[in-house]
Amino acid sequence: MTTSTPSNRSRSETSSSGDARDAVATAAAEVRNAVDSMASSLPEVARVSRGLVDDAMRAVESGSDARVSAGVTLSLGLAIGMLIGGAPRLLTILALVPVAAMGLVMIDRRPRATGGRTSAG
DSSP, X not given: OOOOOHHHHHHHHHHHHHHHHHHHHHHHXXXXXXXXXXXXHHHHHHXXXXXXXXXXXXXXXXXXXXXXXXXXXXXXXXXXXXXXXXXXXXXXXXXXXXXXXXXXXXXXXXXXOOOSOOOOO
16 A cells, blocks of 8 residues: 655645736736737727718718608617516617707707797787
């Protein structure tokens, strides 16, 4: 029968803790590289996203009243369906963003009532 001596145990524990440290260091380096690459591409993503939002708003503003109304109805129906279906709240809120954008366009198109009274005579 062989028994392990304390010196054998300490060598194996030392090598396994060294391996764990190496693995943690490698993982930290990979995370650092991923964050650096994401940070460097963030301005480009923001620029492209802003362009897409501007294009979408131009399309909504140039659409007919019926088209904007249909878009509001569709987006609101989607958000309500997600709410009833138990989707995460963040996704439901994101589904309401087009409703808000198209709602603002509809409010801008609404005829303005004159505030003054007309007097006869």
